[in-house]
Amino acid sequence: MTPLAASExxxxxxxxxxxxxxxxxxxNVSLNVKKGEILALLGENGSGKTxxxxxxxxxxxxxxxxxxxxxxxxxxRSPKDAFDLGIGMIHQHFKLVDVMTATENIVLGLRGxxxxxxxxxxxEIKEISARYGFVLDxxxxxxxxxxxxxQTVEIIKVLYRGANxxxxxxxxxxxxxxxxxxxxxxxxxxxxxxxxIIIITHKLNEVLQISDRVTILxxxxxxxxVQTREASVKSLTEGMVGRSVNLEIAREKLxxxxxxxxxxxxxxxxxxxxxxxxGVSFTVRGGEILGVAGIAGSGQKELCEAIAGxxxxxxxxxxxxxxxxxxxxxxxxxxxxxxxxxxxxxVPEDRLGMGLVASLDMVDNVMLKSYRNTKGFxxxxxxxxxxxxxxxxxxxxxxxxTSTPVRRLSGGNVQKVLLGREISSDPAVLxxxxxxxxxxxxxxxxxxxxLNEQKKKGxxxxxxxxxxxxxxxxxxxxxVLCAGRxxxxxxxxxxxxxxVGLLMTHAGGQAEIDAGAKNANGKGVET
Amino acid sequence: MSxxxxxxxxxxxxxxxxxxxxxxxGRAYMxxxxxxxxSLVAGALLLLALGHNPLPVYRDMVIGAxxxxxxxxxxxxxxxxxxxxxxxxxxxxxxxxxxxxxEGQILMGAVCATYFALYQYQTxxxxxxxxxxxxxxxxxxxxxxxxxxxxxxxxxxxxxxFTLMFNYIALECVRFLQYGPWIDPKQRGFPxxxxxxxAARLPKVFxxxxxxxxxxxxxxxxxxxxxxxxxxxxITVVGESIPTARYAGMSVSRVFLRTMVxxxxxxxxxxYLVVAGANYTLxxxxxxxVGFTAITVAWLSNLNPIVMVIVAVFIAMLQRGSNTIQTxxxxxxxxxxxxxxxxxxxxxxxxxxxxxxLVIRDGKEKPNE
Numbered sequence: 001m002t003p004l005a006a007s008e009x010x011x012x013x014x015x016x017x018x019x020x021x022x023x024x025x026x027x028n029v030s031l032n033v034k035k036g037e038i039l040a041l042l043g044e045n046g047s048g049k050t051x052x053x054x055x056x057x058x059x060x061x062x063x064x065x066x067x068x069x070x071x072x073x074x075x076x077r078s079p080k081d082a083f084d085l086g087i088g089m090i091h092q093h094f095k096l097v098d099v100m101t102a103t104e105n106i107v108l109g110l111r112g113x114x115x116x117x118x119x120x121x122x123x124e125i126k127e128i129s130a131r132y133g134f135v136l137d138x139x140x141x142x143x144x145x146x147x148x149x150x151q152t153v154e155i156i157k158v159l160y161r162g163a164n165x166x167x168x169x170x171x172x173x174x175x176x177x178x179x180x181x182x183x184x185x186x187x188x189x190x191x192x193x194x195x196x197i198i199i200i201t202h203k204l205n206e207v208l209q210i211s212d213r214v215t216i217l218x219x220x221x222x223x224x225x226v227q228t229r230e231a232s233v234k235s236l237t238e239g240m241v242g243r244s245v246n247l248e249i250a251r252e253k254l255x256x257x258x259x260x261x262x263x264x265x266x267x268x269x270x271x272x273x274x275x276x277x278x279g280v281s282f283t284v285r286g287g288e289i290l291g292v293a294g295i296a297g298s299g300q301k302e303l304c305e306a307i308a309g310x311x312x313x314x315x316x317x318x319x320x321x322x323x324x325x326x327x328x329x330x331x332x333x334x335x336x337x338x339x340x341x342x343x344x345x346x347v348p349e350d351r352l353g354m355g356l357v358a359s360l361d362m363v364d365n366v367m368l369k370s371y372r373n374t375k376g377f378x379x380x381x382x383x384x385x386x387x388x389x390x391x392x393x394x395x396x397x398x399x400x401x402t403s404t405p406v407r408r409l410s411g412g413n414v415q416k417v418l419l420g421r422e423i424s425s426d427p428a429v430l431x432x433x434x435x436x437x438x439x440x441x442x443x444x445x446x447x448x449x450x451l452n453e454q455k456k457k458g459x460x461x462x463x464x465x466x467x468x469x470x471x472x473x474x475x476x477x478x479x480v481l482c483a484g485r486x487x488x489x490x491x492x493x494x495x496x497x498x499x500v501g502l503l504m505t506h507a508g509g510q511a512e513i514d515a516g517a518k519n520a521n522g523k524g525v526e527t
Numbered sequence: 528m529s530x531x532x533x534x535x536x537x538x539x540x541x542x543x544x545x546x547x548x549x550x551x552x553g554r555a556y557m558x559x560x561x562x563x564x565x566s567l568v569a570g571a572l573l574l575l576a577l578g579h580n581p582l583p584v585y586r587d588m589v590i591g592a593x594x595x596x597x598x599x600x601x602x603x604x605x606x607x608x609x610x611x612x613x614x615x616x617x618x619x620x621x622x623x624x625x626x627x628x629x630e631g632q633i634l635m636g637a638v639c640a641t642y643f644a645l646y647q648y649q650t651x652x653x654x655x656x657x658x659x660x661x662x663x664x665x666x667x668x669x670x671x672x673x674x675x676x677x678x679x680x681x682x683x684x685x686x687x688x689f690t691l692m693f694n695y696i697a698l699e700c701v702r703f704l705q706y707g708p709w710i711d712p713k714q715r716g717f718p719x720x721x722x723x724x725x726a727a728r729l730p731k732v733f734x735x736x737x738x739x740x741x742x743x744x745x746x747x748x749x750x751x752x753x754x755x756x757x758x759x760x761x762i763t764v765v766g767e768s769i770p771t772a773r774y775a776g777m778s779v780s781r782v783f784l785r786t787m788v789x790x791x792x793x794x795x796x797x798x799y800l801v802v803a804g805a806n807y808t809l810x811x812x813x814x815x816x817v818g819f820t821a822i823t824v825a826w827l828s829n830l831n832p833i834v835m836v837i838v839a840v841f842i843a844m845l846q847r848g849s850n851t852i853q854t855x856x857x858x859x860x861x862x863x864x865x866x867x868x869x870x871x872x873x874x875x876x877x878x879x880x881x882x883x884x885l886v887i888r889d890g891k892e893k894p895n896e
Contacts, residue, residue: 346774
């Protein structure tokens, strides 16, 4: 099929098909990866990338199609089969035992005697680390590790088991730009060592930066494979979406930006008594999108929930200012916040687990916050029904009808229901946590447009994001969180990705970094 | 190429589980009907093993439950407490609050009603006495349901264990009263509580105590409460996701407390109907497992009050019918319990086949039972 000698191809998938119910996750997909090559598997969310790779790593079994490794046709029935064939997958969500050390996690589940012989294992692990450029303390416990270190453990775990083909599922989603660069360096080392690497991603810049070839999936089908050096962001997007897309995000500077939320000294402790937020202070202004950047778990969730009255606050103040109204939100419950006439809307990170009720239909979901507003013992479903119909029409929500459980809608449509409900409450402050996570390009841009629309109406928008490119393009200012503290507030228009990346990993020396940023920019930094 | 494909097939796992798309209502009912049939077949095997021809046994069970006006009334009398207690636990279950303390709530309701029946029957006119007994029973059940809810709301205790243990406390309370303060002096030391005076007995409508009308009204009320009221909506949201309920500004603990008061009150009312409508006295066997069977009723009907009517009557039929087959075939009473268990097993088990299908190696899909 390919003009290459069979020995060069590490893994070949031929006409793989997999269906879940009526949904066809993969349809006749063929691809191959060669030894000493990095293949990017590109596609929007839901295009079947992970499903395809799960079949290669033995988690799913294909309905039809053939897999061959090193030119031999094989059957992969379990993750163990995959390991025996030298295929290892690094999942998006790490599968490590927190209370064990790196070494223990790496050798876990391997055959051997009763004695682990930690010293010998640690030596082997150090050898692997040295060979590819990993930095890892074999005796460190996983719960003490950063996300990037955990990822390193996962990768070494796979290498230790003798994998020649590595699959990485969205490995950069949790990393800072600096950590990403380090990871790519390691991937290149592995490639030079003759390993075959498949990297699943939807970030185009990274595809261009790291891969040799790109295989693009769209709606479960293979669109084609191209040499990376012949590809561009534009051509890849077109392949992914199926038509040309304008990737510009508009950012309009408004003149009127009155302070809307003044957060000062906000400190929250999590269930373990550790400070999740530590003296957080910043201001959210009306008519502006304020982005919140930070490594996952730096306090974003707690910040959002504290503003919404859902997280216990140790100390500090959240002052809401709207016209001549000033309210202190700390100490109020969500219902009390509404009673005080404070119009905050909150699009939580966990859409179906917090923002919506998955098993209820759209009508019951859009009335979630407003059902109390009518008088009497019974629920009035007329107004919510009308609102649901309006939202379907205005936001182009694809659904069989208003009585379909929202769980059955696609990710993008679920988000439109949630965002639509929150926006329709005419908020003065809109908190949106990862509003485009898991959404395809089209839905993402709808969300950006909606947020921009709110900004123009004078709403103060707090946007918690993970993609730095988007944060820098969409937002007016960025607050950078690091380990629960504000490590900097920067003007998004004049700040570079590298700078934000530095702030994301810099907990202690806030002043220093800010000064550095100030020098580099000349302006645009405030604290 | 095709030859290797065949070879590969041979290595495929023998049975694979795949997720089904949502299935049509008709198909879902068909699967449930098949499950019911399968449970009857399994029950038939059991009867065969006991040395009986299953068909006449089943026939006699139905005749024993509905064959005459007398037995039909008896069946309805069994169904009433099952239905009302089922409604009670369904409210809690809808909220994912595992109230398995219906038994205890029934007993406490019965205790409160019995106090008025034994000691206040002369002070009140009959209608008022019966109403006061009902209210007292509901209060008793409500308190017995409220206590675990309070602990759950305040300290997040495990309500399953809590309500279960409360059953035994209630049972011991009844025993204490039966052997001590409320013992009937006329029994000359035999530990029994006196029969209620006629004034404390429920009137009959169509020869069955008035409880069946109460049950029918309650089915409609609970149905409306769950589907049309704000409180019912809150129960649904809390049951589906507590974070969502908090996010929407609901007070989760208040919903817990309020719903458990209603759930307990319905169970308490059940206890009242049993003592004032059927047994005319209070004893250790007043609840007699109704509180546990009510859980079966609630689950088999998928927490739908309307369906609960059918399920309650059906289970009452099994219980009544097994009395008949005990006398005619000498099959132990426990056979009905086994059959109920089998039906529950198959009905709950078939939920799996509503969501998943099994694929046998040759590639044919088979949503088998």
